[in-house]
Amino acid sequence: MPKSVFQDIYRELKLKIENGSYPYQSFLPSEAELTDEYACSRSSIRRALGMLARDGYVQSQQGKGVRVIRNPQLLDHTGYNGLETFNELAARCGFTPHTKLVTFEEVIADEKLSETTGFAEGSRLTHIMRARSADGMYISTDESFYLSDEVPGLTPDVVRDSVYAYLEGILGIKIVTSKRTITTEAATESDARYINLGKFNAVGVMRSHTFDADGVMIEYTESRQRPGFFAFHETAIRRNY
Numbered sequence: 001m002p003k004s005v006f007q008d009i010y011r012e013l014k015l016k017i018e019n020g021s022y023p024y025q026s027f028l029p030s031e032a033e034l035t036d037e038y039a040c041s042r043s044s045i046r047r048a049l050g051m052l053a054r055d056g057y058v059q060s061q062q063g064k065g066v067r068v069i070r071n072p073q074l075l076d077h078t079g080y081n082g083l084e085t086f087n088e089l090a091a092r093c094g095f096t097p098h099t100k101l102v103t104f105e106e107v108i109a110d111e112k113l114s115e116t117t118g119f120a121e122g123s124r125l126t127h128i129m130r131a132r133s134a135d136g137m138y139i140s141t142d143e144s145f146y147l148s149d150e151v152p153g154l155t156p157d158v159v160r161d162s163v164y165a166y167l168e169g170i171l172g173i174k175i176v177t178s179k180r181t182i183t184t185e186a187a188t189e190s191d192a193r194y195i196n197l198g199k200f201n202a203v204g205v206m207r208s209h210t211f212d213a214d215g216v217m218i219e220y221t222e223s224r225q226r227p228g229f230f231a232f233h234e235t236a237i238r239r240n241y
Helices: 005-018 031-038 042-054 086-093 111-117 156-161 163-169 189-194
Strands: 058-061 065-068 097-108 124-134 137-147 175-186 202-212 217-225
Touching (some): 005 031, 031 042, 042 065, 086 097, 086 124, 097 137, 124 156, 137 189, 156 163, 163 175
Antiparallel strands (some): 058 065, 097 124, 175 202, 202 217
């Protein structure tokens, strides 16, 4: 059985919750039913359900089952805590996207870049920077470094379209996890050049390290975002000690 089977189950159950197949406050099928449906071990089902619980989609109720707690009515239309491309965000929020390619180059990670990105010193990286616009207004920049040996064949056209569509659709890479740090920082000269800041003198900054299904870090991205456009929903779980 592929070691990523639980991740496939997680993604399918998540999609069914998001599209309403399993609506808010309903119960998922039992572990036994899911085990039969996906022809897998019970441990794979439990790992998938654990990921859904961690992401705020479900909550286990002893003696009753696993209840869906994701309520679309409580989510701001621009807020999302999953891994989503800019084009997917545009489709969900209903704006016309445009990407301006600012930088496209191959680099070797030196000591400073290694400390910033988390890639090993000496790694070959594809360095790109994009400015993003929604309905004609530039709202963010993404500066990304991709591990070239794991993500071969990137081109300017791919980058302008969708890197993730290329990774998943052409290379068959499964994007699974992103570890993120989110801060608010003073706007830089680069922010003022590529983002329509208006009255704002600060930006939201999200730095993320993204891993594939084998646990290999393939991407580091720093996204700098105009305030007032993006929201980020997080689920906090209080542990019982």
